[in-house]
Amino acid sequence: MSHFSLVSTSPSSDTSSASSAPTFENYNFQIYRGQQQPQDDDNTKSESSTSHQEFLKLAHSYNYSLSQKELAITLDENDPLKHMRNEFNYPDMIPSEFIQENKDHSECVKKRVMYFCGNSLGLQPKSLAHNIEKELTKWSHIGVEGHFSSAFGTNKWFQVEESVKNAMAKIVGAKPIEVTVMNSLTANLQVLLMSFYRPTKQKYKILIEQFPFPSDMHAVTSHIKCRIGELRAIFENENLTSDEIVEKCIVQVGPREGEEILRTEDIVDCLKSDSHICVSLIGGVQFMTGQCFDMKTIAKTCQECGIICGFDLAHAAGNIDLRLHEWGCDFACWCSYKYLNSGPGGISGIFVHEKHAYENMDERPRFMGWWSRDAQTRFSLSSKFSPQPGAAGFQMSNPCILSMTAILSSLKVFEMIEQDGQIMSVLRKKSVLLTTYLELLLRQELGDKIQIITPSDSNMRGCQLSVRVIGKNLHQVDNALKKRGIIIDTREPDIIRVSPVPLYNQFIEVFDFVSNFKEILNE
Ligand SMILES: *Cc1c(COP(=O)(O)O)cnc(C)c1O
Numbered sequence: 004m005s006h007f008s009l010v011s012t013s014p015s016s017d018t019s020s021a022s023s024a025p026t027f028e029n030y031n032f033q034i035y036r037g038q039q040q041p042q043d044d045d046n047t048k049s050e051s052s053t054s055h056q057e058f059l060k061l062a063h064s065y066n067y068s069l070s071q072k073e074l075a076i077t078l079d080e081n082d083p084l085k086h087m088r089n090e091f092n093y094p095d096m097i098p099s100e101f102i103q104e105n106k107d108h109s110e111c112v113k114k115r116v117m118y119f120c121g122n123s124l125g126l127q128p129k130s131l132a133h134n135i136e137k138e139l140t141k142w143s144h145i146g147v148e149g150h151f152s153s154a155f156g157t158n159k160w161f162q163v164e165e166s167v168k169n170a171m172a173k174i175v176g177a178k179p180i181e182v183t184v185m186n187s188l189t190a191n192l193q194v195l196l197m198s199f200y201r202p203t204k205q206k207y208k209i210l211i212e213q214f215p216f217p218s219d220m221h222a223v224t225s226h227i228k229c230r231i232g233e234l235r236a237i238f239e240n241e242n243l244t245s246d247e248i249v250e251k252c253i254v255q256v257g258p259r260e261g262e263e264i265l266r267t268e269d270i271v272d273c274l275k276s277d278s279h280i281c282v283s284l285i286g287g288v289q290f291m292t293g294q295c296f297d298m299k300t301i302a303k304t305c306q307e308c309g310i311i312c313g314f315d316l317a318h319a320a321g322n323i324d325l326r327l328h329e330w331g332c333d334f335a336c337w338c339s340y341k342y343l344n345s346g347p348g349g350i351s352g353i354f355v356h357e358k359h360a361y362e363n364m365d366e367r368p369r370f371m372g373w374w375s376r377d378a379q380t381r382f383s384l385s386s387k388f389s390p391q392p393g394a395a396g397f398q399m400s401n402p403c404i405l406s407m408t409a410i411l412s413s414l415k416v417f418e419m420i421e422q423d424g425q426i427m428s429v430l431r432k433k434s435v436l437l438t439t440y441l442e443l444l445l446r447q448e449l450g451d452k453i454q455i456i457t458p459s460d461s462n463m464r465g466c467q468l469s470v471r472v473i474g475k476n477l478h479q480v481d482n483a484l485k486k487r488g489i490i491i492d493t494r495e496p497d498i499i500r501v502s503p504v505p506l507y508n509q510f511i512e513v514f515d516f517v518s519n520f521k522e523i524l525n526e
Pocket residue numbers: 187188189190215216218219286290315317318338
């Protein structure tokens with residue numbers, strides 16, 4: 004059993020200007036932390052997990068040791084998904100300032116860029132340009148008729164979102180009625196909070212992880228401010244400022260003293276011990292540490308405590324084998340340009356559990372527009388209507404056809420690997436091998452020059468590893484990697500994030516990355 008300490012972030016006394024809104028640094032949020040017990044195991048330590056043992060067994064069966072290049076080559080040869088990389092376009096250019104610095108490298112850079120940034124922006128499906136071309140042709144040739152015509156091998160624009168539901172549902176472990184695509188991620192967080200955050204005198208807090216992606220924090224704090232009248236009525240006698248109400252309505256779960264990742268038990272204890280929580284909003288995979296939360300346990304706890312369970316799946320969709328329906332989470336949203344390869348700013352996905360599919364406006368108020376209605380009555384002017392059932396009832400506008408074409412082209416690639424109705428379990432098999440290989444190789448070759456902060460247990464992470472660089476300047480390392488044609492991303496002050504993506508990264512790229520990284524760190 005862990006014990007909680009309720010601590011505050013740094014006091015806001017040093018913020019002299021009364022007029023400026025608090026930044027997150029000087030909001031005085033409630034933070035729950037589990038307390039380290041003397042007998043606690045430190046679960047951030049690396050142990051030889053099942054995925055390690057399985058990987059080493061596989062390497063052994065090929066008769067190669069971990070450090071041999073032949074192992075990577077053999078793993079690629081035997082990879083059932085090896086052809087999938089042909090479905091993508093690869094960047095062949097590194098920004099010119101890097102190339103100019105060292106002309107000798109420009110040739111090698113042109114030949115092959117190793118792209119480990121699918122966690123940030125996925126690669127472009129090759130079919131996309133042609134599919135966009137078809138839509139542009141259709142638009143130019145038949146104009147508005149395109150809404151009701153599938154000319155040139157396209158979808159009817161009027162119901163185009165129908166065409167993504169099946170594949171998207173499989174990606175997140177949902178029923179088709181539970182998913183749709185609309186807007187962008189942060190907008191969807193606001194839209195879904197509008198409906199699912201229903202504060203009362205008893206339950207008014209939103210639980211969120213301590214260091215979420217900044218946008219999520221902006222979304223939650225601004226959401227509370229936008230509903231300040233409603234919340235003020237709840238705290239009627241307390242005479243609070245709007246910033247104090249924001250502080251009262253948010254509780255963060257933080258890592259324990261000396262640890263970097265969150266413990267599921269601490270999230271669970273917080274959900275159970277704070278009876279004021281009405282919505283839990285945790286990321287599926289933490290963008291910074293790469294930790295995958297135990298969403299099944301979190302969702303179960305929420306159900307036991309009468310808490311609405313929401314997930315931000317930006318780093319989980321297309322990365323983790325999600326079972327949103329089965330877990331019983333209430334709502335979720337995700338962007339599609341990270342692991343779902345739909346291009347910068349691509350349309351976002353939402354999930355609303357079937358248990359909410361038939362709720363009407365009185366049961367669960369929501370923002371609506373003509374696209375909330377079924378296609379038959381969309382043009383009706385009657386203001387009284389029930390939204391169409393399921394996630395589709397949260398749609399407001401007609402979606403951008405270029406964005407829709409991008410996500411459709413990408414989902415088609417995912418569907419190519421489908422086996423027995425499953426997509427993500429197939430992808431995860433390779434992903435676990437690929438990231439385990441990266442982890443084992445990094446540990447063996449780089450030892451104490453780095454520290455891997457992502458959990459070592461493959462059930463607690465997706466494909467990304469977050470690696471702390473010790474004793475070298477982060478940007479020098481990043482630039483040196485870029486010159487060698489390797490793209491990773493950096494997070495201040497000392498973290499690089501490396502994401503071998505199973506759809507398009509190879510074992511040999513992981514090998515090359517580690518050997519180049521090693522050379523750079525030894526320079
Ligand atoms: C990438 C990401 C976002 C980005 O938000 P947009 O609205 O798509 O710009 C938000 N939240 C999380 C957790 C993310 O990882």
